[in-house]
Amino acid sequence: MATDSWAQAVDQQEAAAESISTLQLNEKEEKPKAEENGAKAEGEKTEDEDKEDKAAQSLLNKLIRSNLVNTTNQVEVLQRDPNSPLYSVKSFEELRLKPQLLKGVYAMGFNRPSKIQENALPMMLAEPPQNLIAQSQSGTGKTAAFVLAMLSHVDPSNRWPQCLCVSPTYELALQTGKVIEQMGQYYPEVQLVYAIRGNKLERGVKLQEQIVIGTPGTVLDWCQKLKFIDPKKIKVFVLDEADVMIATQGHQDQSIRIQRMLPKSCQMLLFSATFEESVWNFAKRIIPDPNIIKLKREEETLDTIKQYYVMCNSKEEKFQALCNIYGAITIAQAMIFCHTRKTAGWLAGELSREGHQVALLSGEMQVEQRAAVIERFRNGKEKVLVTTNVCARGIDVEQVSVVINFDLPVDKDGNPDNETYLHRIGRTGRFGKRGLAINMVDSRFSMNILNRIQEHFNKKIEKLDTDDLDEIEKIAN
């Protein structure tokens, strides 16, 4: 998203200019500074950074998610052979899994297949093997599905690699590895090895593990140069997080080179959380004769949100307005968005000085630290989460009833970023909970942005006088 790249560039420049760690908040060692990376103008971003963003976001989602994301949207299935019957299952028993695997599935607390699993699992477990391209948002059960497929296809008496799974980063590979270990906990004959940088094996070794999970570069080396893996013996090939993968040119080519070494009979599976044109083109190149499963993401709307704006002249006034609001109404939990990391740090400091329990998500935190902050906020340990958009992208904190745009979202050209606005304050119809959004306006420029946002959504944003306590109290009703 344009805003994110711009805001991140701003963040990086600010990080180089000054440190904001005046707070007693969870901080960590600094990321390399902008100049050390080769300073970039606002809005510019290297491919690697882009990829890092997507991969970090994906990892963050995995780290903080403990449950399936429910969607009421229907799964769309496009079968390679439209005449073959379409199977879907409502229980794991129907899949006739090996008892050790069924036990593993139940031990993970899964009672029934998720929406995408209902259709994807019968296809993936079919004989003869079927190729599949599957797209659904993060948290809908894709990883669990292909892990179950890999474990089901392994012949444990054969001591060589039979399933190969490529992931975009080392950290994502480790996360998937953990799911394999959990689901296979009653199936100890099946072994797993990580083909990731740093895992150095002696030359001439032939792997005995049946499942290999790794990043494209190392997997390619292990197949081609070092010959630790015989690609001709691979029965299942999984390409996970295709959308993250293609953000790096090299990964796309490496994945295609791996795929070309595999036998025709090998089952090819590709998963992605999003499906823009570039992902689709890549998917079609790498997966021959695919079945296709898509699960639409639920749309967010502003229908159940009360929207207000407050006129101010400076960030100090905006802070004062915020204090007035807090003084007048009870806010269980709020998320406050700032445009830059510097403002976010300043605001978090001011709020904590006022006695609020504040969590700060800041650009220089590592992904695990961000996940820990979000987790604490979700568990109610802190009542206010101050963040920049870069950090908060993709986070669903459903219980948050109040969202405050301390700065309005704009893209790199200074135009309103309507998509981000909707994403910050919108709700999926499914939750239908009422919400409150307060926008802070501090200039003619931001008033103009606000007006354009109103026009875009054709929804009135009411003015709120934060010096009038009675008026503020009314908005809570």
Ligand SMILES: Nc1ncnc2c1ncn2[C@@H]1O[C@H](COP(=O)(O)OP(=O)(O)OP(=O)(O)O)[C@@H](O)[C@H]1O
């Ligand atoms: N059938 C199921 N029943 C209950 N929980 C499930 C089921 N399948 C998966 N889960 C859990 O739901 C969460 C999301 O599943 P999973 O990681 O497989 O989704 P995903 O679509 O791969 O998401 P991502 O793209 O972020 O990896 C995990 O915590 C997983 O353990």
